[in-house]
Amino acid sequence: MDLERPLPTPITPECRPYWEGAREGKLMITKCRACGKPFMYPRVSCPFCASRDIGWVQASGRGRLFSFEIAHQILNKAFKVKTPVVLAMVELEEGPRLLSNLVGIAPDPKQIRCDMPVEVCFEKLTDEISLPMFRPVGGAR
Amino acid sequence: MSDLARMRELSNAVGIVGVDESDEIGTLPGKSQLTLHVEAITNAARDAGIKVSEIDGVFTAGQHSPATIGEAIGVVPRYVDGTTVGGCSFIIMVGHAMVALYHGLCDVAVVCHGESGRSGVGVSPRRDTALPGQFEFPYGFGGAPTYFGLITTRHMHEYGTTLEQWAQVAVSTRKWAALNPKARNREPLTVKDVLDSRPVVWPFNILNICLVTDAGGAVILTRADRAKDCAKKPVYVRGAGEGSEHVMLTQMRNLTFSEATQRSGAKAFAMAGVKSTDFDHIMLYDAFTSGPPLMLEALGLAKRGEGVHFFAEGRSTPGGKLPINTNGGGLSYTHSGMYGIFPIIEATRQLRGECGARQVPNARMSLVNGMGGMLSAAGTLVLSNEGSR
Ligand SMILES: [Zn+2]
Numbered sequence: 001m002d003l004e005r006p007l008p009t010p011i012t013p014e015c016r017p018y019w020e021g022a023r024e025g026k027l028m029i030t031k032c033r034a035c036g037k038p039f040m041y042p043r044v045s046c047p048f049c050a051s052r053d054i055g056w057v058q059a060s061g062r063g064r065l066f067s068f069e070i071a072h073q074i075l076n077k078a079f080k081v082k083t084p085v086v087l088a089m090v091e092l093e094e095g096p097r098l099l100s101n102l103v104g105i106a107p108d109p110k111q112i113r114c115d116m117p118v119e120v121c122f123e124k125l126t127d128e129i130s131l132p133m134f135r136p137v138g139g140a141r
Numbered sequence: 142m143s144d145l146a147r148m149r150e151l152s153n154a155v156g157i158v159g160v161d162e163s164d165e166i167g168t169l170p171g172k173s174q175l176t177l178h179v180e181a182i183t184n185a186a187r188d189a190g191i192k193v194s195e196i197d198g199v200f201t202a203g204q205h206s207p208a209t210i211g212e213a214i215g216v217v218p219r220y221v222d223g224t225t226v227g228g229c230s231f232i233i234m235v236g237h238a239m240v241a242l243y244h245g246l247c248d249v250a251v252v253c254h255g256e257s258g259r260s261g262v263g264v265s266p267r268r269d270t271a272l273p274g275q276f277e278f279p280y281g282f283g284g285a286p287t288y289f290g291l292i293t294t295r296h297m298h299e300y301g302t303t304l305e306q307w308a309q310v311a312v313s314t315r316k317w318a319a320l321n322p323k324a325r326n327r328e329p330l331t332v333k334d335v336l337d338s339r340p341v342v343w344p345f346n347i348l349n350i351c352l353v354t355d356a357g358g359a360v361i362l363t364r365a366d367r368a369k370d371c372a373k374k375p376v377y378v379r380g381a382g383e384g385s386e387h388v389m390l391t392q393m394r395n396l397t398f399s400e401a402t403q404r405s406g407a408k409a410f411a412m413a414g415v416k417s418t419d420f421d422h423i424m425l426y427d428a429f430t431s432g433p434p435l436m437l438e439a440l441g442l443a444k445r446g447e448g449v450h451f452f453a454e455g456r457s458t459p460g461g462k463l464p465i466n467t468n469g470g471g472l473s474y475t476h477s478g479m480y481g482i483f484p485i486i487e488a489t490r491q492l493r494g495e496c497g498a499r500q501v502p503n504a505r506m507s508l509v510n511g512m513g514g515m516l517s518a519a520g521t522l523v524l525s526n527e528g529s530r
Pocket of ligand 1: 037049051
């Protein structure tokens, strides 16, 4: 099968629940049971309080576009999505930030604004892998 | 004894006595990375009037370990350091060499760089992609511009900085490159040229982004007592600092303010006993036009959001009050990948008065600041040609 994107690889054991959640259409994030703070990327120790008591929760999928870029060329040959593509940093309402793509809006810096509300959507790449992406809440304006 | 008093003991304890590039810099398909290292080391040793065989401390970052470098130049070092935290590693290593020399752990230290960034001769594949491979590459991230652009867009959102202001950084730097015979791009440049150049990753066009070249560079240091007897007047390491905050950009606490740079600068200034206003020459790692302004903000030389003013108002250009990136920078002189050795070389030459048409008159104290990764790590040096202790 010809994929338009490089698959996430290598999927490390600590991150597997994230990808299993994504396959089911759920955005799963790690959360410290000691201090209560969610964080990403997944790791076995809390970056805020160093506790080793870490669990998983489902994020709401809502957040804000913290920053963005419009890529006119992509160096990675395995990435074949037609440019321009909107590269995004999203801040989830729970706090953690993720890198992703912003879809459902023209790749135009006049239309896209930092802090605009966004919500998660998933792009199925294979039976195993669906990729969390983000789109403007309520469509483009 | 306080931390500060201990740090102050190191101030001016060592001098930079030799600097140079590889025999050539630019596009060099006939030379491996290792050759670029070795050429730079031999050239810097000649500059210092020191034999290569006297080098007993090897400090290097990148794909070659200090063991490889020691072997290549035929010495058995008694001190090695391979700290690799990005392009500023060489700046950080001047501080590490200072400590090793001060304590007698080595007598002659070389900090060296060689990278076939453009031609890719004698290079190894990159490693350590476990997290970016999962969370970044599937979206098209990869390559420095796709990360630094996020910092830049957010800065524009928070402070109202503009594409024209970033372009001023490229224009200012090119004015210096025009005066440096070794610079790759020397023809005049305007803000409009930058704004009209090929879009790569908005907010960056190609002229907002550094060159990609093949180059080596080396810096030789020794203790102040011996430095006096070398071929040229030494440049003293008055202060040195370092910091490291994140690797993944999602982990940077404040996307528009580099905590690593702030810490690095504060440490270097405290060690040197100087204020942020005491410099008459500045070298800032310019992989992107937005880098130097953000560094000025984190170092406390400019208010947040106002770093660009140095470039827009002509302060940074030839004849300006505070010359910045007088070699023509990574934007116009050379940028092999890990650029950090070259600002040290230029600052040393300025403080020696060797820079000809681009010489900053009466340069006495220079600030060198570099980043590793995406403002992920930082190294800062305060260099001076007056070595009072
Ligand atoms: Zn915690």
